[in-house]
Amino acid sequence: MAQTEYVQTQIQQMVQRALAHASAGTTDSTDEIYRLPVESYSPKSWEEEMNAIFRRLPLMLALSCELPEPGCYKAMKVLDVPVLIVRGEDMRLRAFINACTHRGRAVTQTHDEKGKLKAFSCPYHAWRFATDGRLLTIADQRKFGELDKSLLGLRELHCEERVGFVWVCITRGIRFDIDDYLGDMQKELAGLEADKWFLHGTSRLESANWKITHDGYLESYHIPFLHRNTLYEFWNRESSTSVSLYDHFGPLPCGPHQRMGGNAWGNDPALMLKMKDVPPSEYTDKHFHAVRTLFPHISISADKHGGLVSQMFPVAPDRCITIQNHVNPRNPATESPEDTEAMKKRIALYAKIVYDEDYVSSFSIQEGLKSGANTELLFGRNEGGAINFHKSVAHYVQAYRDDKAAGRV
Numbered sequence: 514m515a516q517t518e519y520v521q522t523q524i525q526q527m528v529q530r531a532l533a534h535a536s537a538g539t540t541d542s543t544d545e546i547y548r549l550p551v552e553s554y555s556p557k558s559w560e561e562e563m564n565a566i567f568r569r570l571p572l573m574l575a576l577s578c579e580l581p582e583p584g585c586y587k588a589m590k591v592l593d594v595p596v597l598i599v600r601g602e603d604m605r606l607r608a609f610i611n612a613c614t615h616r617g618r619a620v621t622q623t624h625d626e627k628g629k630l631k632a633f634s635c636p637y638h639a640w641r642f643a644t645d646g647r648l649l650t651i652a653d654q655r656k657f658g659e660l661d662k663s664l665l666g667l668r669e670l671h672c673e674e675r676v677g678f679v680w681v682c683i684t685r686g687i688r689f690d691i692d693d694y695l696g697d698m699q700k701e702l703a704g705l706e707a708d709k710w711f712l713h714g715t716s717r718l719e720s721a722n723w724k725i726t727h728d729g730y731l732e733s734y735h736i737p738f739l740h741r742n743t744l745y746e747f748w749n750r751e752s753s754t755s756v757s758l759y760d761h762f763g764p765l766p767c768g769p770h771q772r773m774g775g776n777a778w779g780n781d782p783a784l785m786l787k788m789k790d791v792p793p794s795e796y797t798d799k800h801f802h803a804v805r806t807l808f809p810h811i812s813i814s815a816d817k818h819g820g821l822v823s824q825m826f827p828v829a830p831d832r833c834i835t836i837q838n839h840v841n842p843r844n845p846a847t848e849s850p851e852d853t854e855a856m857k858k859r860i861a862l863y864a865k866i867v868y869d870e871d872y873v874s875s876f877s878i879q880e881g882l883k884s885g886a887n888t889e890l891l892f893g894r895n896e897g898g899a900i901n902f903h904k905s906v907a908h909y910v911q912a913y914r915d916d917k918a919a920g921r922v
């Protein structure tokens with residue numbers, strides 16, 4: 514099926530499902546309430562999740578638009594692994610452990626920077642590495658001694674680029690099949706046309722445990738309450754959170770990747786009636802909104818006109834860092850001053866709302882879990898996205914335990 518046909522079919526299905534739910538006063542619903550023991554947020558569970566998930570699965574670490582040209586690089590730390598992603602002269606993206614093969618210093622100045630270079634010169638003793646990782650020169654090699662440079666390139670990590678997104682596994686030696694891992698989510702992502710996006714700005718936000726943080730991106734049940742004076746107000750005229758559609762994509766019965774959709778014609782019954790007169794062939798992405806999540810740590814609230822891509826990075830059992838990336842197909846270099854100003858305001862606004870409302874709540878939930886008040890957390894039948902996420906976590910943790918028991922890790 515051609516991409517445009519796929520997108521149009523999905524839009525028609527989403528709008529029809531949303532209309533049926535809105536008429537009946539229902540929403541997508543799971544068979545039962547899901548119960549998750551509080552211990553699954555403990556430091557011990559966190560360690561196991563990092564080994565089972567973040568060190569073994571492909572992580573979406575960059576957008577293609579961050580690395581548009583040969584020599585563009587991004588240095589970052591993921592857990593305790595310094596990662597360097599760089600586009601080579603052949604336009605291929607590669608990822609490396611950002612540690613010089615002389616004595617291990619990062620070959621960039623810091624572990625958190627972006628730039629463009631013809632080669633990396635290690636700041637410590639100036640060994641030089643090509644953008645494809647090869648060791649080019651050893652400073653003062655005659656005095657240093659003989660070495661086989663071909664064995665001393667930067668240590669490579671498996672990296673794949675698809676439809677405007679870049680995945681890396683942070684453990685050396687682990688390979689992955691990104692097409693298999695994404696399944697039909699790749700078609701969903703292709704519909705975003707992210708390869709035409711530009712990055713307009715980022716924010717960095719701190720929150721509590723990564724799963725508490727992620728939970729907030731996986732259901733719209735909380736929107737009219739936690740965000741009643743902000744997002745709910747902004748969206749209410751154009752969209753409703755009363756109907757939520759949950760779909761999953763990928764190799765597991767629960768995803769692990771997801772699309773959460775909602776109707777976009779408002780809570781106004783008159784508007785809904787009008788919507789019923791629109792023939793399905795005329796439904797567009799203006800008639801529904803969707804948030805897509807890429808397991809384990811990405812939320813994409815965007816369409817082909819742009820939006821927000823949030824990357825969540827666990828750093829400790831009770832801490833997670835989110836990078837909010839604001840993207841759209843307009844080149845910021847040629848935008849009007851008014852558009853630039855509007856984007857600045859949008860970036861500040863979304864950082865404030867997500868921190869003040871979602872992430873302040875995440876710290877409060879963390880305290881609530883520690884308090885001993887509850888033995889389990891409850892996820893309702895209307896919170897199918899969060900349920901699929903926790904089932905996916907459980908799946909990968911169990912697979913890791915099985916591999917460990919069988920001596921495969």
Ligand code: FES
Binds near residue numbers: 615617640
């Ligand atoms: S540690 Fe890089 S050149 Fe010495």
